[in-house]
Structure formats: C-alpha cells, structure tokens
Amino acid sequence: MASNEKKLRKQAEKGIWKSYFRLMFKAKLPWGWIIFVSALYILSATVTLLFPDFSSKVMTGVLKPYIIWGTVGLIIADVIMSGLVRFFNKLLVAKIDVSYRSLIWERVIKSPLRFFDSMKPTTMITRITTDASKISTVLGSYLPSLAATVYGTVGVVAVVFSYNWRLGLSVVVYIPLYLLFNAYYGKWNFRAFKETYNRLSILTQFLSERLMSVPLIKTFVTEKKEDELGHKSLQYYFKANMRRYIIMWVENPINGILSITSDILVILYGGYLVKAGYIQLNDWVAFFMYIGMLWGMLGSYLMMYVEIKKSQGATDRIAALMDGDLEVNEGKVGIEKLDKDILFKDVAFSYGDKPVLGHVDLTIPVGKVTALVGPSGSGKSTIFSLLQRFYEPDAGEIFVGDTSISDIHLKDWRNLFAGVAQDSPMLSGTIRENILYGVNWKVSEFELAEAARKANALDFINGFKDGFDTYVGEAGSNLSGGQRQRIAIARAILRNSDILLLDEATASLDSQSEKAIQDAMEQLMRGRTTIMISHDLSNVHHADQIIVLSGGTVDGAGTHEELLKTNELYRHLVQLHTGSSAS
Numbered sequence: 001m002a003s004n005e006k007k008l009r010k011q012a013e014k015g016i017w018k019s020y021f022r023l024m025f026k027a028k029l030p031w032g033w034i035i036f037v038s039a040l041y042i043l044s045a046t047v048t049l050l051f052p053d054f055s056s057k058v059m060t061g062v063l064k065p066y067i068i069w070g071t072v073g074l075i076i077a078d079v080i081m082s083g084l085v086r087f088f089n090k091l092l093v094a095k096i097d098v099s100y101r102s103l104i105w106e107r108v109i110k111s112p113l114r115f116f117d118s119m120k121p122t123t124m125i126t127r128i129t130t131d132a133s134k135i136s137t138v139l140g141s142y143l144p145s146l147a148a149t150v151y152g153t154v155g156v157v158a159v160v161f162s163y164n165w166r167l168g169l170s171v172v173v174y175i176p177l178y179l180l181f182n183a184y185y186g187k188w189n190f191r192a193f194k195e196t197y198n199r200l201s202i203l204t205q206f207l208s209e210r211l212m213s214v215p216l217i218k219t220f221v222t223e224k225k226e227d228e229l230g231h232k233s234l235q236y237y238f239k240a241n242m243r244r245y246i247i248m249w250v251e252n253p254i255n256g257i258l259s260i261t262s263d264i265l266v267i268l269y270g271g272y273l274v275k276a277g278y279i280q281l282n283d284w285v286a287f288f289m290y291i292g293m294l295w296g297m298l299g300s301y302l303m304m305y306v307e308i309k310k311s312q313g314a315t316d317r318i319a320a321l322m323d324g325d326l327e328v329n330e331g332k333v334g335i336e337k338l339d340k341d342i343l344f345k346d347v348a349f350s351y352g353d354k355p356v357l358g359h360v361d362l363t364i365p366v367g368k369v370t371a372l373v374g375p376s377g378s379g380k381s382t383i384f385s386l387l388q389r390f391y392e393p394d395a396g397e398i399f400v401g402d403t404s405i406s407d408i409h410l411k412d413w414r415n416l417f418a419g420v421a422q423d424s425p426m427l428s429g430t431i432r433e434n435i436l437y438g439v440n441w442k443v444s445e446f447e448l449a450e451a452a453r454k455a456n457a458l459d460f461i462n463g464f465k466d467g468f469d470t471y472v473g474e475a476g477s478n479l480s481g482g483q484r485q486r487i488a489i490a491r492a493i494l495r496n497s498d499i500l501l502l503d504e505a506t507a508s509l510d511s512q513s514e515k516a517i518q519d520a521m522e523q524l525m526r527g528r529t530t531i532m533i534s535h536d537l538s539n540v541h542h543a544d545q546i547i548v549l550s551g552g553t554v555d556g557a558g559t560h561e562e563l564l565k566t567n568e569l570y571r572h573l574v575q576l577h578t579g580s581s582a583s
C-alpha cells in the first residue's frame with residue numbers, strides 16, 4: 001500500500017519534470033543568452049578558483065611580483081566578473097519572464113469560452129504574474145549557474161586533493177553528510193513554503209473578492225464581520241510565515257555545526273601536517289579558503305533544489321493551463337455574407353454536466369427579425385453563445401443553408417455578428433476607443449458622430465467636457481448602465497454586420513431614450529438578420545417570428561397573433577407583461 005503510494009508520487013514527480021521541460025521548450029527561451037550567461041558564470045568561477053592559490057602565498061610571505069600582481073589582478077577581475085554576472089543574470093530573468101508570460105497570455109486569450117467558465121480571473125492573473133515570475137527567476141538564475149557550480153565543486157575537490165590527499169579526504173567525507181541532511185531539510189522547507197503559499201492565495205482571493213463587493217458589504221452593514229474574517233485570514237498567513245521563518249532559521253545552526261567541525265578538523269589535522277612537514281604553510285592557508293568555498297557551493301545546490309521544487313508547483317499549474325484545447329480557426333469554408341437561413345437541428349447543450357438545451361429545432365430566416373422569449377434561465381442567451389460559436393453543441397448541429405457552421409472559418413463567422421447586451425462590456429479607455437473597438441477600417445469624425453446620434457448617445461457624450469475623448473473608467477465604471485448600453489449600440493451601428501444580436505438591448509434605458517433608440521434600432525434591423533431577446537413583450541410584437549423557449553426546448557414559434565392563438569406559455573407571458581405594465 002505504502003509502496004504503491006510512493007510509486008504514484010514518483011510518477012507524479014516524473015510528470016512534473018516532464019511538464020517542466022515541455023514548458024521550457026514551448027516558451028521559446030532565449031537560449032543564446034542562457035549560454036552566454038552560463039559562460040560568464042564559468043569564467044567567474046575560474047577567477048574564484050584561482051584566488052586562494054595566489055592570496056595564500058601573499059599572506060604567508062611569498063612576495064614574488066607575479067604573485068602580488070596576480071592577486072591584485074584576480075581581485076579586480078572578480079569584482080568585474082561578479083558585476084557582469086549579476087547584471088546579465090537580471091537581464092536574462094527578465095527575458096525569460098517575458099517569454100513565459102507571452103506564452104501564457106497568448107494561450108489564455110485564444111482559449112474557448114468553456115475554459116473561462118472554470119477558471120477565475122484572479123487565478124488567471126496569478127498564473128500570468130506570480131507563477132510565471134517564479135519559473136523565470138529559477139530558470140534565469142539557477143540554470144546558467146548550475147554548470148559553473150558543478151565545475152567549481154569538481155575544481156575545489158581536485159585542488160584540495162592535489163595539496164594533500166589525506167586532508168582532502170578528511171573533508172570530503174563531510175559532503176554526503178551535508179547532502180543527506182540538506183535533502184531532508186529541503187523537503188521540510190518546501191512543505192513550509194507550500195503552506196505559506198496556500199495561505200497567501202486564500203488571503204488574496206478573500207481580499208479581491210471583498211474589494212469588488214464593497215457596495216454589498218455597505219448595504220448589508222457587514223463591515224464588522226468582514227473585518228473579523230480578514231483578520232483571521234491575515235493571522236493564518238502570519239502563523240504559516242512564522243513557522244517558515246523558524247524552519248529557515250534552523251538551517252543556520254545545523255549547517256553551522258557541520259562547517260565548524262570541518263574547520264576545526266582542518267585546523268587541528270592541518271596544523272599537525274604542517275608541523276610534521278607534510279604540507280607547506282601557504283598550502284594549508286589556501287586549503288582553509290578552498291574548504292570555505294566548498295561549503296558555499298554545497299549551499300547553492302541546496303538552494304537550487306529548494307527553489308526548483310518551489311517553482312514546480314507554478315510549472316504544474318501553468319502546464320495544466322497549456323494543456324487545454326485552443327479555439328480552432330481553420331474552417332474549410334469562407335463566408336462574407338449571410339445569404340441563407342440559419343437552422344438549429346436537434347441541438348443539445350450543457351454547461352459542464354448541467355443540461356441547458358435539449359432537442360432544439362429552429363429556423364432563423366435571413367434578413368428577418370426573430371424574437372426569443374421565455375422565462376429567465378430558459379436558455380435564450382445560451383442560444384446566442386452557440387450561434388457565435390462560443391461553445392460547441394453537445395449534440396445536433398447548426399447550419400447555414402447546407403453548411404454546418406463548424407465548417408466555416410471562425411473569424412469569418414464571428415465577423416458576421418454585432419451584438420448589444422444588457423450588460424455591455426467596456427474596456428478602460430475613451431468613449432471613442434470603445435465605440436471603435438474591433439472596427440478595422442478608417443472611420444471619419446462624421447460617421448462616428450452619426451453612429452452616436454442614431455444610438456441616442458450624442459447628447460450625453462457632448463455633455464461631457466471631453467466629448468468623445470472622455471475616459472470611461474475601468475470597465476466603463478464612470479458611465480451609467482444606460483450610457484454604456486447606448487455606446488454599445490453605437491458600436492453595433494458602426495460595425496454594420498449582417499447579423500444583429502440584441503440581448504435585452506434596451507433594458508437599462510428610460511422610456512424616453514428607449515423610444516428614440518427603438519426607432520434607431522428599427523432602422524438598424526432593416527434588411528438585416530436580427531435576433532432579439534426581450535422580456536418586454538411589447539418590443540417583440542412586430543417581429544417576423546417569435547420563438548418561445550421553455551426549460552431549454554422550443555415551446556412554439558410563429559407571429560404574435562399566431563402564438564396568441566396557439567401557445568399557452570406565450571399567452572401567459574403576455575398576460576404577465578400587460579398585467580405588470582398596467583399596475
């Protein structure tokens with residue numbers, strides 16, 4: 001049983017290493033720079049290796065000019081080399097950072113919508129920022145220094161043995177002891193690190209969520225409770241950190257004892273060897289310095305091990321991100337214009353394991369207005385998502401004429417649509433940038449103003465001091481819901497697409513603006529394939545076809561008059577509406 005667990009853990013470990021290397025090659029690392037910095041490290045290690053040999057002679061009174069100048073030269077070279085290594089190392093880390101972040105960002109933005117349903121934005125931000133920088137720091141600092149450290153260790157051991165093999169051997173036996181202790185210590189340290197990391201991500205998630213819901217907290221007067229919750233979360237993080245500090249502190253005395261006993265050995269045994277004439281005084285001094293270097297190098301193996309271990313969690317998370325499917329752009333068929341009806345044939349769909357649509361058959365006639373009505377949650381917006389191929393149906397297919405839309409080039413297909421939703425997304429920037437978002441042809445000032453005027457937005461835009469150059473705030477937060485909606489309408493007017501998707505497009509407007517926009521919309525809809533969702537049934541009377549959805553299936557379809565006669569649910573919805581607007 002236990003061995004089975006161990007086997008599984010070993011396999012998982014292997015998998016982590018695999019993804020580590022796979023990611024390294026996917027990220028297009030700056031290999032030229034890595035090799036260059038590695039070479040710098042090796043040069044720097046050579047200078048360091050030569051130093052004790054020269055300086056020990058100076059210290060013990062061997063004052064030949066080449067020894068003195070050699071020592072001075074090595075001191076200067078060491079300063080210059082370590083400066084260069086530090087500089088180019090930082091540069092390399094930054095370069096690797098960019099390659100990893102670009103790789104992740106490209107991947108994320110090209111992922112299908114399904115991917116975003118299961119991944120919180122805060123999580124994704126952590127992947128792109130913290131996780132990526134963890135990997136790049138480790139790869140950038142330790143990968144190039146690894147070769148130099150191995151070279152240095154072998155060099156030190158060789159030099160030490162060349163001075164006196166007995167003394168060398170007495171020190172080298174410490175190495176396995178040191179490595180054994182530190183392998184265990186490294187695991188312990190890593191566990192403590194993981195705990196703080198988890199606590200920190202819980203804390204971050206707590207803070208970001210609460211900060212986004214400040215109005216909710218104020219409305220329900222829960223400041224005191226939230227204050228306590230925040231305090232608790234902070235305390236957990238603090239305690240985990242304390243544990244980690246204690247573990248980090250323990251390393252010092254234990255490794256200290258190991259290195260002190262080896263120093264004492266070198267002093268006592270070496271002193272005896274000098275006295276007995278087995279080795280020279282300057283060799284003994286050099287020996288002492290080399291042993292100090294050896295401990296330093298062993299220490300950096302430990303550090304590498306711990307840091308690589310720490311970064312493997314990040315690698316694992318990023319690798320999981322990279323394994324998902326991408327949106328496929330390559331359809332066989334191009335399309336420039338919608339000139340045939342759109343047909344849903346026995347379409348079924350679920351979000352995860354939650355079925356939302358089942359056996360949906362419907363026809364959306366080209367150039368006509370189709371309205372989708374039905375209770376909240378009946379799947380209306382989901383039909384819009386399927387139409388735009390944000391998701392693929394689980395069963396059945398959507399056709400344009402005889403062509404399945406999954407065979408059409410995705411970019412061409414999406415270019416056919418313009419949409420206005422109740423909650424129209426905005427990006428920080430100016431009103432102009434938001435209206436022109438995704439428009440890739442030259443738009444004159446006049447056309448821009450015309451689109452805004454038709455959307456009944458020109459008056460309020462001109463009311464702002466900066467007009468079209470008014471900054472809309474993060475996600476459009478400086479604008480009201482109705483203003484955002486009218487900007488979205490102006491955007492749709494400019495885009496001039498074949499298919500218009502209106503999801504509660506006028507829901508945030510007062511009746512006066514709504515009337516003005518309704519007129520503009522009617523103009524916009526003319527000759528275009530329009531599909532509209534509206535809870536306000538007075539908006540849909542004029543539609544060429546009304547489709548009634550209920551619980552993910554089509555309950556009926558026809559004109560207003562036909563449905564009034566034949567469809568129970570539609571009659572009920574109309575009654576509800578007239579009842580509520582009468583009261």
Ligand SMILES: Nc1ncnc2c1ncn2[C@@H]1O[C@H](COP(=O)(O)OP(=O)(O)OP(=O)(O)O)[C@@H](O)[C@H]1O
Nearest residue numbers: 117351354356374375376377378379380381382383
């Ligand atoms: N991203 C999603 N992940 C999981 N479930 C979802 C997701 N989006 C919608 N749903 C669920 O799918 C069902 C249909 O949702 P949809 O948004 O299509 O309804 P709707 O008819 O547009 O409703 P409303 O009139 O309230 O806008 C609902 O039960 C909803 O909870």
Ligand SMILES: [Mg+2]
Nearest residue numbers: 380381382503
């Ligand atoms: Mg909806």
